[in-house]
Amino acid sequence: METVKVDLGVRSYQIKIGEDILANLGAYLQELDIGSKVLIITNPLVNSLYGSEVKEAIAKVGFDVSKALISDGEEYKSLETAQDLYDKAVGVGLDRTSTIVALGGGVVGDIAGFIAASFMRGINFVQVPTTVLAQVDSSVGGKVAVNHPQGKNLIGDFYQPKLVVADKKVLSTLEERELKAGLAEVIKYGVIWDQQFFAFLEKRIDEILNLETDAIIKLVTRSCEIKAAVVAEDEKEEGLRAILNYGHTIGHALEAVTNYKKYRHGEAVAIGMVAAAKLAYKRGLLDSAALERQKELISNFGLPVAYHNLEKEQIIKALSKDKKVKNGVIRFILANQIGKVIITSDLTEENIRETLEELGG
Amino acid sequence: METVKVDLGVRSYQIKIGEDILANLGAYLQELDIGSKVLIITNPLVNSLYGSEVKEAIAKVGFDVSKALISDGEEYKSLETAQDLYDKAVGVGLDRTSTIVALGGGVVGDIAGFIAASFMRGINFVQVPTTVLAQVDSSVGGKVAVNHPQGKNLIGDFYQPKLVVADKKVLSTLEERELKAGLAEVIKYGVIWDQQFFAFLEKRIDEILNLETDAIIKLVTRSCEIKAAVVAEDEKEEGLRAILNYGHTIGHALEAVTNYKKYRHGEAVAIGMVAAAKLAYKRGLLDSAALERQKELISNFGLPVAYHNLEKEQIIKALSKDKKVKNGVIRFILANQIGKVIITSDLTEENIRETLEELGG
Ligand SMILES: NC(=O)c1ccc[n+]([C@@H]2O[C@H](COP(=O)([O-])OP(=O)(O)OC[C@H]3O[C@@H](n4cnc5c(N)ncnc54)[C@H](O)[C@@H]3O)[C@@H](O)[C@H]2O)c1
Ligand SMILES: NC(=O)c1ccc[n+]([C@@H]2O[C@H](COP(=O)([O-])OP(=O)(O)OC[C@H]3O[C@@H](n4cnc5c(N)ncnc54)[C@H](O)[C@@H]3O)[C@@H](O)[C@H]2O)c1
Numbered sequence: 001m002e003t004v005k006v007d008l009g010v011r012s013y014q015i016k017i018g019e020d021i022l023a024n025l026g027a028y029l030q031e032l033d034i035g036s037k038v039l040i041i042t043n044p045l046v047n048s049l050y051g052s053e054v055k056e057a058i059a060k061v062g063f064d065v066s067k068a069l070i071s072d073g074e075e076y077k078s079l080e081t082a083q084d085l086y087d088k089a090v091g092v093g094l095d096r097t098s099t100i101v102a103l104g105g106g107v108v109g110d111i112a113g114f115i116a117a118s119f120m121r122g123i124n125f126v127q128v129p130t131t132v133l134a135q136v137d138s139s140v141g142g143k144v145a146v147n148h149p150q151g152k153n154l155i156g157d158f159y160q161p162k163l164v165v166a167d168k169k170v171l172s173t174l175e176e177r178e179l180k181a182g183l184a185e186v187i188k189y190g191v192i193w194d195q196q197f198f199a200f201l202e203k204r205i206d207e208i209l210n211l212e213t214d215a216i217i218k219l220v221t222r223s224c225e226i227k228a229a230v231v232a233e234d235e236k237e238e239g240l241r242a243i244l245n246y247g248h249t250i251g252h253a254l255e256a257v258t259n260y261k262k263y264r265h266g267e268a269v270a271i272g273m274v275a276a277a278k279l280a281y282k283r284g285l286l287d288s289a290a291l292e293r294q295k296e297l298i299s300n301f302g303l304p305v306a307y308h309n310l311e312k313e314q315i316i317k318a319l320s321k322d323k324k325v326k327n328g329v330i331r332f333i334l335a336n337q338i339g340k341v342i343i344t345s346d347l348t349e350e351n352i353r354e355t356l357e358e359l360g361g
Numbered sequence: 362m363e364t365v366k367v368d369l370g371v372r373s374y375q376i377k378i379g380e381d382i383l384a385n386l387g388a389y390l391q392e393l394d395i396g397s398k399v400l401i402i403t404n405p406l407v408n409s410l411y412g413s414e415v416k417e418a419i420a421k422v423g424f425d426v427s428k429a430l431i432s433d434g435e436e437y438k439s440l441e442t443a444q445d446l447y448d449k450a451v452g453v454g455l456d457r458t459s460t461i462v463a464l465g466g467g468v469v470g471d472i473a474g475f476i477a478a479s480f481m482r483g484i485n486f487v488q489v490p491t492t493v494l495a496q497v498d499s500s501v502g503g504k505v506a507v508n509h510p511q512g513k514n515l516i517g518d519f520y521q522p523k524l525v526v527a528d529k530k531v532l533s534t535l536e537e538r539e540l541k542a543g544l545a546e547v548i549k550y551g552v553i554w555d556q557q558f559f560a561f562l563e564k565r566i567d568e569i570l571n572l573e574t575d576a577i578i579k580l581v582t583r584s585c586e587i588k589a590a591v592v593a594e595d596e597k598e599e600g601l602r603a604i605l606n607y608g609h610t611i612g613h614a615l616e617a618v619t620n621y622k623k624y625r626h627g628e629a630v631a632i633g634m635v636a637a638a639k640l641a642y643k644r645g646l647l648d649s650a651a652l653e654r655q656k657e658l659i660s661n662f663g664l665p666v667a668y669h670n671l672e673k674e675q676i677i678k679a680l681s682k683d684k685k686v687k688n689g690v691i692r693f694i695l696a697n698q699i700g701k702v703i704i705t706s707d708l709t710e711e712n713i714r715e716t717l718e719e720l721g722g
Contacts, residue, residue, distance in 0.1 A: 079447070083440055090511040118479070121506070121517045121598075145482065150451040156482045157518065237482075 002221040006140065007232040008160060015140060015164040015224045019213050022053055022167045025101075025128070026061035032162050034124045035097025038063045039089060041112035042103040043072040046130055049173050054103050054128065066092040070111065074260065077107050077147050079155060085115045099124035099162075105131035105178075106138035110153070113144030117159035127164040131174060132182025133266060135166040136189075136223035141231040152260075158236055166224075168216045180302045181266030183208070184247070186219055187297055188273065189226040192246045195339030197222050202293070205300050243341050246333040247273030250356075253318035257310060270303035271359065278355045279347060280334040290338050305359075312356045319352070363582040367501065367589040369521060369596055376501060376525040376585045380574050383414055383528045386462075386489070387422035393523050395485045396458025399424045400450060402473040403464040404433040407491055410534050415464050415489065427453040431472065435621065438468050438508050440516060446476045460485035460523075466492035466539075467499035471514070474505030478520035488525040492535060493543025494627060496527040497550075497584035502592040513621075519597055527585075529577045541663045542627030544569070545608070547580055548658055549634065550587040553607045556700030558583050563654070566661050604702050607694045608634030611717075614679035618671060631664035632720065639716045640708060641695040651699050666720075673717045680713070 001018035016028065029038070038058055042051055047069055059065045068088040070081050089100075100123060102112035109127050116125035129139035145156025171179065190198030200218070201208065207215035227244070234240040251272030255263055263271075277294045280286035299305050319330060329345045330352075336342055362379035377389065390399070399419055403412055408430055420426045429449040431442050450461075461484060463473035470488050477486035490500035506517025532540065551559030561579070562569070568576035588605070595601040612633030616624055624632075638655045641647035660666050668676075680691060690706045691713075697703055 079440070079444055086440070086509055086516055087511075090509055090515065118516050118518055120515060121504070121519055143482070148447055148451055150448075154451065154481060155447055155479050157479055158482055 002217060004221060004224040004228055006160070006228040008235055011142075011160045013160060013162055013164065015166065015228070017135075017166045017168070017217055017220050017224065019168045019217065021165060022050065022128070022169070023057050025054060025057040025165060026059070026063065028163060028165060029058060029063065029099065029126065030061055032099075032124065032126075034099045034162070035095060036062070036064050037092065037094055037098040038065045038101055039092055039094055039098065040065060040067045040101045040103050041070065041085065041108060041115070042067065043070055043108055045072050046104045046108070050103065050130065050170055054101070058101070070108065072107075074107055074147070077111050077145075079146055079148075081111060082115060082146050085111070086119060089115065089119050094119065094123060096120050096123060099126055101126045101128060102139075103128045103130065105129070105134045109134050109139050110143070110145050110156075113142075113159055113161070114146050114156055117144050117157040122159065125159065125161045127161045129164065129166055130170045132171060132179055133185060135171070135220050136182060137185045137227060139164045139166070140224055140227045142235065164224075166220055168211075168213055168220070171211055171216065176302075177264060179209075179211075181264035183301045184266035184270040184273070184298070184303055186223050187294070187301065188244075188246050188269065189223050191273065191294060191335050191338055192243045192333070192341045193226045193229075193339060194222070195337070197226070198293075198297070198338050202297055202300075205297075209301070242331075242343060243333055246335070246341055247276050249319065249322060249330065249332055250275040250315070252322060253315045254307060254310070256318040256321070257314045263304075267304050270298045271305065271307055274298060274305045275355050275359055276332065276334055278358060279332060279351055280336065282351055282355065283334070283344075283347065285334055285336040285342070290335070293338060294335075307359060310360065312353065312360060315356055316349075316352065363578060365582060365585040365589055367521070368593040372503075372521045374521060374523055374525065376527065376589070378496075378527045378529070378578055378581050378585065380529045380578065382526060383411065383489070383530070384418050386415060386418040386526060387420070387424065389524060389526060390419060390424065390460065390487065391422055393460075393485065393487075395460045395523070396456060397423070397425050398453065398455055398459040399426045399462055400453060400455055400459065401426060401428045401462045401464050402431065402446065402469060402476070403428065404431055404469055406433050407465045407469070411464065411491065411531055415462070419462070431469065433468075435468055435508070438472050438506075440507055440509075442472060443476060443507050446472070447480060450476065450480050455480065455484060457481050457484060460487055462487045462489060463500075464489045464491065466490070466495045470495050470500050471504070471506050471517075474503075474520055474522070475507050475517055478505050478518040483520065486520065486522045488522045490525065490527055491531045493532060493540055494546060496532075496581050497543060498546045498588060500525045500527070501585055501588045503596065525585075527581055529572070529574055529581070532572055532577065537663075538625060540570075540572075542625035544662045545627035545631040545634070545659070545664055547584050548655070548662065549605075549607050549630065550584050552634065552655060552696050552699055553604050553694070553702045554587045554590075554700060555583070556698070558587070559654075559658070559699050563658055563661075566658075570662070603692075603704060604694055607696070607702055608637050610680065610683060610691065610693055611636040611676070613683060614676045615668060615671070617679040617682070618675045624665075628665050631659045632666065632668055635659060635666045636716050636720055637693065637695055639719060640693060640712055641697065643712055643716065644695070644705075644708065646695055646697040646703070651696070654699060655696075668721055671721065673714065673721060676717055677710075677713065
């Protein structure tokens with residue numbers, strides 16, 4: 001088993017990464033200073049696959065465990081679902097010392113974390129992420145939220161878990177498309193932070209796509225290390241944390257113009273990373289070899305490198321509504337080599353238009 | 362004008378206390394590092410009295426000010442009202458740099474603070490408290506919340522304002538009963554922390570009840586200083602902050618058995634403080650003179666020192682449901698002299714029964 005520490009002073013915590021470690025969950029929880037009541041929040045699909053195992057693992061060491069199911073899907077990451085969960089938390093008698101365990105992907109983790117952050121002004125929170133995206137990204141760093149009809153994650157908090165437990169085993173039941181979408185964020189870590197990790201991904205494509213244990217544990221571990229390092233420097237997203245948005249600027253615009261229906265988040269980010277690489281190349285920041293390597297790795301992971309049947313002008317309009325726009329200028333995160341990024345506002349609309357032109361398939 | 366600093370590292374802020382200082386609100390906001398958009402949250406009553414003045418004061422220095430009204434009353438400190446406020450925040454286009462100004466009593470302050478804490482994971486928050494309770498207590502210290510049908514303040518956060526502005530002027534329109542209820546918390550500060558302040562209250566009863574400027578500004582200032590000192594030591598209520606619950610244990614039980622209808626919170630706390638003083642006397646912690654001084658000051662401020670038409674056993678039952686009960690033992694905050702308290706679990710049910718017997722009028 002690998003352990004990654006997220007260094008945040010009194011809010012520090014461990015991420016445990018391994019194969020078939022769900023069975024130890026009870027023991028891990030016993031190491032925390034928490035009360036006897038535990039509420040597992042999950043959804044019907046994940047529950048049918050891992051719900052009993054996780055509940056049993058926690059109950060067998062003596063915790064008083066309840067479960068709350070929320071409907072599966074991004075549209076249920078809402079204040080309405082939160083209200084049901086508060087009712088449940090009250091119903092099972094959670095107190096200040098109780099613990100909420102999120103068992104699921106990013107949707108479950110985000111809303112369960114929001115409940116943990118706000119119930120009685122904050123109770124213990126443990127993440128058991130079950131998608132690639134959740135294991136390498138959303139379960140680490142303390143961003144918790146629900147959506148508002150007018151915008152994703154508009155209602156939320158920074159609230160760190162007390163523990164994250166990522167079991168490689170659960171990834172085997174993921175739909176292929178979910179698996180690949182999660183890998184987009186992994187490629188991102190290589191580009192923004194770690195050339196060697198990027199090279200590792202290039203070399204191990206088959207093992208990764210076949211979910212071979214060593215490769216996946218290494219991949220999740222290194223991803224968590226990188227995210228942890230960024231978050232430790234900038235917990236509340238006031239500076240450095242922006243680099244985690246590499247590929248996300250155009251990615252978000254693509255999601256917005258397709259109403260979050262056509263692309264999985266990671267797919268949109270994949271195209272966004274190609275766009276960012278092209279922009280960096282255009283501005284003379286990145287050489288063509290580094291651009292091609294990014295495109296190739298993205299493509300080899302089965303992720304899209306271009307968009308189809310979308311209006312360029314629509315994408316530009318969506319870009320201009322981005323939260324990162326200040327006085328009409330968009331800040332972009334661009335790589336100047338694989339493993340290093342800069343943040344720049346020094347791009348012309350022409351650069352962006354051209355790039356989108358080239359990307360439209 | 363008096364200024365009290367709440368010392369919380371990067372989250373430190375000032376409380377400005379004075380007569381007729383609402384007009385300077387715009388200037389005060391300009392001193393903060395905040396964006397151009399401001400949303401005032403208030404209720405119809407407070408709005409009719411001070412809404413235009415406050416809006417004008419903020420708008421005249423160039424801020425883009427909107428207003429959101431919530432219905433008046435504790436029952437509207439709910440997640441449903443919060444949902445409306447999120448809609449409003451989105452509707453007027455608040456962004457991460459925007460500011461929410463709470464203009465009202467504790468109800469407005471608590472819910473507005475919860476919105477500020479959770480909208481976009483936290484935006485700027487300024488309190489303009491307009492009741493005695495809000496000026497001396499609820500606006501300071503960062504507890505924000507909404508109620509759940511099953512319990513008060515069950516959904517909330519610790520979220521500090523960037524500034525608190527307490528204008529003595531607004532207290533003149535308060536109902537007499539609200540004014541007096543707020544004074545219960547003021548007496549509490551004297552008992553738990555500051556014998557001299559207690560003596561000041563004893564000497565200035567008439568000036569205080571007549572809202573004479575000097576006395577009120579001194580009273581609000583010293584109250585804020587004491588609350589600030591406690592909060593600075595224990596922001597998240599892990600230890601010392603418990604002493605702020607002096608009088609609240611039996612107070613809460615009285616509120617609960619009367620469904621939060623019969624007593625204003627401060628009235629219940631007043632009776633609770635008499636109960637606590639009697640308990641301390643019974644246990645030999647406090648002398649009879651100090652007990653009598655408390656009773657007398659409470660009574661001189663027009664607050665109740667006994668309850669009527671309530672079943673003692675009901676109160677005991679409500680006590681046993683208190684959050685502060687651990688393994689069937691209730692922790693009480695008791696004064697061992699005026700100006701000093703201890704926390705003790707060393708009370709028999711007999712002590713409590715007797716005390717309630719004596720208090721039942
Ligand atoms: N908090 C953060 O820092 C952060 C970062 C990135 C994304 N997010 C959020 O994460 C969410 C997306 O997360 P996601 O991609 O994990 O989606 P998801 O949670 O919707 O999961 C995707 C699908 O996989 C299913 N699933 C989960 N685990 C499974 C398993 N082991 N086997 C089979 N099926 C499984 C789910 O039921 C769901 O149908 C978004 O709401 C996004 O806003 C948060
Ligand atoms: N956050 C904290 O630390 C904390 C501490 C104590 C209490 N509280 C909360 O505070 C709330 C009670 O606050 P409250 O006692 O101020 O009650 P409130 O906010 O309901 O105000 C009482 C009444 O006075 C009116 N009012 C307010 N200002 C006025 C003015 N200047 N002139 C005339 N009328 C005015 C209000 O409209 C309301 O009808 C409760 O919800 C309680 O939970 C919070």
